Amino acid sequence: xxxxxxxxxxxxxxxxxxxxxxxxxxxxxxxxxxxxxxxxxxxxxxxxxxxxxxxxxxxxxxxxxxxxxxxxxxxxxxxxxxxxxxxxxxxxxxxxxxxxxxxxxxxxxxxxxxxxxxxxxxxxxxxxxxxxxxxxxxxxxxxxxxxxxxxxxxxxxxxxxxxxxxxxxxxxxxxxxxxxxxxxxxxxxxxxxxxxxxxxxxxxxxxxxxxxxxxxxxxxxxxxxxxxxxxxxxxxxxxxxxxxxxxxxxxxxxxxxxxxxxxxxxxxxxxxxxxxxxxxxxxxxxxxxxxxxxxxxxxxxxxxxxxxxxxxxxxxxxxxxxxxxxxxxxxxxxxxxxxxxxxxxxxxxxxxxxxxxxxxxxxxxxxxxxxxxxxxxxxxxxxxxxxxxxxxxxxxxxxxxxxxxxxxxxxxxxxxxxxxxxxxxxxxxxxxxxxxxxxxxxxxxxxxxxxxxxxxxxxxxxxxxxxxxxxxxxxxxxxxxxxxxxxxxxxxxxxxxxxxxxx
Ligand code: BES
Ligand code: ZN
Ligand code: ZN
Numbered sequence: 001x002x003x004x005x006x007x008x009x010x011x012x013x014x015x016x017x018x019x020x021x022x023x024x025x026x027x028x029x030x031x032x033x034x035x036x037x038x039x040x041x042x043x044x045x046x047x048x049x050x051x052x053x054x055x056x057x058x059x060x061x062x063x064x065x066x067x068x069x070x071x072x073x074x075x076x077x078x079x080x081x082x083x084x085x086x087x088x089x090x091x092x093x094x095x096x097x098x099x100x101x102x103x104x105x106x107x108x109x110x111x112x113x114x115x116x117x118x119x120x121x122x123x124x125x126x127x128x129x130x131x132x133x134x135x136x137x138x139x140x141x142x143x144x145x146x147x148x149x150x151x152x153x154x155x156x157x158x159x160x161x162x163x164x165x166x167x168x169x170x171x172x173x174x175x176x177x178x179x180x181x182x183x184x185x186x187x188x189x190x191x192x193x194x195x196x197x198x199x200x201x202x203x204x205x206x207x208x209x210x211x212x213x214x215x216x217x218x219x220x221x222x223x224x225x226x227x228x229x230x231x232x233x234x235x236x237x238x239x240x241x242x243x244x245x246x247x248x249x250x251x252x253x254x255x256x257x258x259x260x261x262x263x264x265x266x267x268x269x270x271x272x273x274x275x276x277x278x279x280x281x282x283x284x285x286x287x288x289x290x291x292x293x294x295x296x297x298x299x300x301x302x303x304x305x306x307x308x309x310x311x312x313x314x315x316x317x318x319x320x321x322x323x324x325x326x327x328x329x330x331x332x333x334x335x336x337x338x339x340x341x342x343x344x345x346x347x348x349x350x351x352x353x354x355x356x357x358x359x360x361x362x363x364x365x366x367x368x369x370x371x372x373x374x375x376x377x378x379x380x381x382x383x384x385x386x387x388x389x390x391x392x393x394x395x396x397x398x399x400x401x402x403x404x405x406x407x408x409x410x411x412x413x414x415x416x417x418x419x420x421x422x423x424x425x426x427x428x429x430x431x432x433x434x435x436x437x438x439x440x441x442x443x444x445x446x447x448x449x450x451x452x453x454x455x456x457x458x459x460x461x462x463x464x465x466x467x468x469x470x471x472x473x474x475x476x477x478x479x480x481x482x483x484x485x486x487x488x489x490x491x492x493x494x495x496x497x498x499x500x501x502x503x
Contacts, residue, residue, distance in 0.1 A: 001143055001192070002156055003185050006134050008174040009113065009161040014039050016163055017073035019109030020065070022100050024093070024117050026085040027058035035115050036079070042072050047079070059083060060095060061480065063103055074113070078103060088121045090132040091415040097133050098140025098481030104157065105141065111159035116173060126169060127176040128413065130162060134180025135492065139187055140481040144195040182311050183414075183495045186303035187488040193299040194473075194486030198275035198292045203241075203323040206272060206298065207249045210321070213302055216309035218257055224250035232342060234322075234366075236358040239339040239349065241324040243279050243332025250366070251298075251321040253305045258316040264373035265316040266501070268305075268494060269363040271356045271379030272298025272323040279352030280328045281335060293486045294356075296473040297378040298323060304494040311495075313502045318370050322359040326352070338436045342366060343458050348436040356381045357440060357454045364458040374403050375459060376497075378467045378490055384447025385468040393419040394472055394490060397452040400463030407465050410497040416489050418467065427453050467493075 013021060013035065023036045031037040031048060040047040046066075050056045056064040060083035067076050080096040082088060097114070104112045114137075120129050143154045162177060164170050193201060193209065207223050214221035226247050229238055234250065241248035251272075254265075273294040277283060283291070298321040305319040333339070337349045339358070343365035347358065356379050367375055385395045394411065396418035398404040404420060411418045430442035430450050438457065442450025452466050472489040475482050482489070 001145070001188055003181065003188065004138055004141060004157050005159045006137065006177050006181055007159070007161055008170045008177060009163050010167050010170055011163055012165060013115040013163060014042055014072055016113050018075070018111065018113035018161070020076045020078050020104045020107060020112040021074035022078045022080055022104070022112060022114040024080050024082050024096055025058040026082050026088070026119065027060070028084065029058065035118055039072055039077070043068065044071065057081065060092060061099055063099055065103055065107070076107060085119065088119065090121055090124060090128060090413065092121070093117070093129060094132045094136030094415055095480035097136030101137045101140040101157065105155055108155070110157055111161070112157070113161040113163050116162050116164045116169065125172065127172040130173040130176025131180035131183070132415070133162065134177050135184050136481045138181070138184035142188060142191060142483050144192060146192070146196065179311065179499060182307045183492045186307040186495060187491045189303045189306065190296065190299045190488035190491045191483065191486050194293040194296050194488070198325065201274055201292070201295065202246050203249045203274055203325060204246065206274065206295065206321065206323050207251055210251045210253060210302060213253065213306045216306055218255055219305060219309050220254045222252045224252070233340065234342045234362040235340040236342070236347060237322045237324060237362040239333045239337065240326055240355040240358050243329040244325040244327035245329065246274070246325045248324040251323060253302070253319040255305050255309045255317045257308065257312055257314050259314050263316045265318045265370050266374045266376070266498065267318040267320065267367045267370055267372040268301040269320045269360060269367055269375070269377040270297035270299070270301035271295070271360055271381065272321045273355060273359065274323065274325045276326045276353070276355065277328060279326050279355060280332050281351045281353040282328055283353060290474050293473055294380050295323070296380050296469060296486065296490070300378055300488070300491045300494055303491050304498065307495045308498055311499070313498055315498065315502050317498065318367070320363045320367055322363040324359055326355045341458070345438065345457065346436040348433040348439040350439045351441045354440045354451070357451050360455055361458045364455060368460050368462070372462045375462050375464045376407070376467065376494070377455065378469055378494065380470045380473050381468045382448045382451045382470055385470040388448055389419060389471040391471060391475065393417055394493070395448050395468035396420045396465060397423045398465035399423070399456065399459070400465070403463040403465050406500065407493070407497055410500050411493045413500070414492040414496040416472070416493040418493070421449055421452070423449070423452055423456060
């Protein structure tokens with residue numbers, strides 16, 4: 001998908017000649033405090049009529065579009081509801097923009113203007129609001145058309161202008177737009193990678209995508225092939241890859257924008273299983289196609305490296321992707337097999353479908369060589385996460401209160417919220433094995449927790465956070481700026497964390 005161009009403009013909404021002028025409106029309010037008051041006068045009170053008749057009330061997700069018949073320079077006016085003023089969050093604006101963009105697209109216009117709102121959600125600045133509006137608009141227009149023939153592929157908008165009334169606002173707003181474009185283009189990249197089917201998005205293709213990312217300034221790449229993994233002793237990753245004809249990859253990217261030489265890096269590790277059949281512990285057929293997105297974590301790490309480079313963030317960031325396909329081939333791992341991990345610990349594989357924690361254990365052990373200032377892994381790790389949290393929260397675990405708090409805050413800003421779960425040692429008894437140092441499943445209760453606890457045995461003592469995105473990575477229905485299918489949720493959280501950390 002081509003990313004819509006977004007730019008700031010200075011001027012008055014009632015003088016702007018655009019195909020569609022978008023105005024946001026808070027629920028249940030008259031025109032007094034709203035951006036649309038001067039325009040209503042020029043339109044002869046038709047907005048007031050709409051509000052009084054309650055044809056449009058400004059509810060979240062609500063919008064109304066009509067032609068202006070030359071009464072103002074804009075050809076059409078689109079009112080976008082925000083919900084009640086007291087409930088406004090950055091996400092109210094993302095959602096309003098997501099709906100607005102879909103409506104504008106139906107008009108066949110290819111560009112539009114949105115008036116920058118006079119109200120900013122509590123706790124945030126115009127910069128963050130401009131970022132959120134940009135995100136909602138770009139992500140609301142997302143379509144995956146790679147495999148559709150020309151005529152069934154949808155239209156795309158070329159340009160959105162964000163109109164500010166005072167020149168003094170334009171710097172903050174344009175910086176917000178710059179960030180919003182970066183986080184959105186990263187999310188689009190992730191959605192695309194996840195939408196491609198597993199016969200295309202193989203471990204080798206992931207390695208090629210990483211090569212493309214490494215063309216960005218200051219991004220270095222190293223790819224370990226099977227031979228080197230054997231030499232290093234990555235028995236867990238190799239074990240998962242055994243059942244597939246696709247060779248595994250171990251991808252390491254480094255972006256260095258640090259001001260200090262030898263700054264300790266932030267390290268992201270992403271689960272990259274290009275398809276998870278479950279292996280010999282085969283999954284049921286129903287919905288198995290979702291497992292083409294079991295590489296979401298790795299895709300998000302790749303996309304955040306690219307975004308950090310494009311935003312030229314002043315930090316050092318390492319991205320690690322253990323990449324494999326989990327298949328039940330003739331040489332596949334079998335329940336009861338024991339693998340030796342890179343860290344030296346042995347694991348009894350009682351269920352080959354618990355493969356994510358295996359490949360991550362080698363990824364996390366490898367991360368130790370960088371002495372991370374912060375280590376964050378992100379993974380579509382457990383079905384238990386879906387059961388516990390539904391679709392609206394990412395599961396968070398961690399060893400460091402400060403890092404957890406930073407991630408929590410960045411998630412709130414990004415509208416990709418995390419919810420902390422316990423990482424208590426008591427649960428470790430569920431991971432005991434009779435024949436190895438530990439086993440890879442934890443029995444009936446607390447499936448999301450035992451998976452996280454398994455990972456914790458491979459992170460040494462650096463500040464670490466684990467994010468389980470199995471809950472959010474796939475949406476059953478289309479929402480304002482989230483499509484049906486792969487969502488890319490987690491990408492903006494990771495990048496927001498990097499932005500917040502660099503400030
Ligand atoms: N990739 C799955 C987890 C998953 C489930 C992601 C649903 C997205 C949606 C993971 O590899 C898996 O299969 N986990 C097993 C672990 C179990 C065998 C201990 C699970 O959750 O069932
Ligand atoms: Zn699995
Ligand atoms: Zn999996």
